[in-house]
Amino acid sequence: MVTKVSESYDAELEEIKKRKLLELQRKMEEEKQRRIQIEAILRRILTPEARSRLANLRLVKPELANIVEQQLITLAQSGRVPVPITDDFLKKLLAQIYEQTHHETHIRILRK
Structure with a gap:
């Protein structure tokens, strides 16, 4: 009786593992397809x-x-930038993003 419960448990565990593996494979395939689409648009x-x-x-x-890829795709699809996007335009966009996200840290040491 103990072996039947153990075998049932093992079979159920294997089934769960199979489902998880299939789900992971499906998600990886979806991500791969999404990446291929993005690369095609960027080209x-x-x-x-x-x-x-x-x-x-x-x-x-x-x-x-x-983030930059999504912004570029959105800008190009909405017609707000000339296509093809040049390296100079990309440099300017990266500089703007850097300015918005870069926070300079100042450390002040007060001596008594």
């Missing part, structure tokens, strides 16, 4: 130099690269 709206700069940014700061 259409960016010059090769701008794409290269964005790829370098992705290596250093992936979160920032995601």
Whole structure:
């Protein structure tokens, strides 16, 4: 009787593991497809130099690269920027983002 319960538990555990694995694989495939779509859009709206700069940014700061990609896609789709987006425009956009997000830290030491 103990072995039947144990076998039932093991089978149930294996089923849960299978479902979790399938869900993880599905999510990874969706993310891969989303990434392919984004890359295709970026190829259409960016010059090769701008794409290269964005790829370098992705290596250093992936979160920032995601934000910049979404902004570029939104700007291009709404027609607010000329397509293709040049490296100079991307530099200006990155400088603006840096100014908005960069907070300089000042440390004051007061001596008695």
